[in-house]
Amino acid sequence: MPIHLSKSLALLALAFTTLSAGATVQIAPAHIYTTQLSGASEDPPNASPATGSATVGFDIATHTLTIDVTFSGLLGTSTNAHIHCCTALPGAGTAGVATMTPSFTEFPSGVTNGTYHHVFDTSLASTWNTGFVNSHGGIAGAEAALLAALDNGQAYFNLHSTFAPGGEIRGFLQPVPEPAGIAMLALGMPLLLVLARRRQR
Template sequence: MKPRTRDLLIGLALCASGASQAAIYTTQLSGPAEAPPNTSAGTGSAIVNFDTATHVFSIDMSFSGLTGTTTASHIHCCIAPSGTAPVATQVPTFNAFPLGVTSGSYSRTFDTLDITSWNTPFVAANGGTAAGAEAAFAAGLAAGTSYLNVHTTAFPGGEIRGFLTPTATGQVPEPPALALLAISVGALVAARRRRSTSGKAMR
């Protein structure tokens, strides 16, 4: 194997070893998406980022035009789009979720190995550990069987909801891995220049 090829492969391997596995899911929330459907004019959208390497998931959402005022919000798992499922995340609602409003936004990051990030029955149904809940939740997200629900005074069972669907997956290099890759590429460039200069001197 040529030295340049060898160095490039080493650099890429080092980069991959420092990567984290993250998946991004999105949804649009509406009344007709509820089970049973309702005629609420409320709407919303959300992005969920789930990283099994760092054991965190984050949620960023916004909503408006609700008929009633908010009483709770959480993610349910795991069921086909036509049905309902138990709550997987915190109850009675996400920590610090805005209550008593008809519009708002929410952003939060959760530790998936912290048992308080999960609904107790969901943990019990998946091995009795936070790791088991994390694995079941990850599987539900990947399968498209998890949904985000916003409950209100007008619709206690849920005014708007939406199933989370995967939009992007992949390996995201961590800063140390990027640095290693940069060093490897730099070494390749320097070696190539040295060979080019040496070749010219011999002519």
């Protein structure tokens, strides 16, 4: 390997290591999960033309659960919404309600279109379905179970309506890469381009 290329690779590794260390100290993001909501994702599927999206941020260290949802085109009017957990297989099946019942606080009800944002304290019993907490030995166990299910694609966001009381649109939540990791990749790209150009000479 040419010396200049070896040095460039070493510098790239150092930059990534330094950036990674800095990110660990300065950034402690919640785990982020997202999904697209549809009737086709329900179990059993339905013919609803409605669409939606849900983004969930969950941070056990700070006991925060952030919910952001948009939806439109429901055939019925919205009744309630929850996160269900934990299915036996990733991306399939049904599970009981993990979060508060009958619905998330102030979730839009009686509408066909809406948006929602709320931050919950997961150290409070009121954030959870009592049955879910009891089946996991308490709030700490419930938090750990939900986090594991979210990481493995075994939890889904379900929006219920008058058209489909069991759920008109839903989607399995999937992890989103951590912002620190994306930033590292983006900042490292110029160095990779320099290396590529040098190899072409």
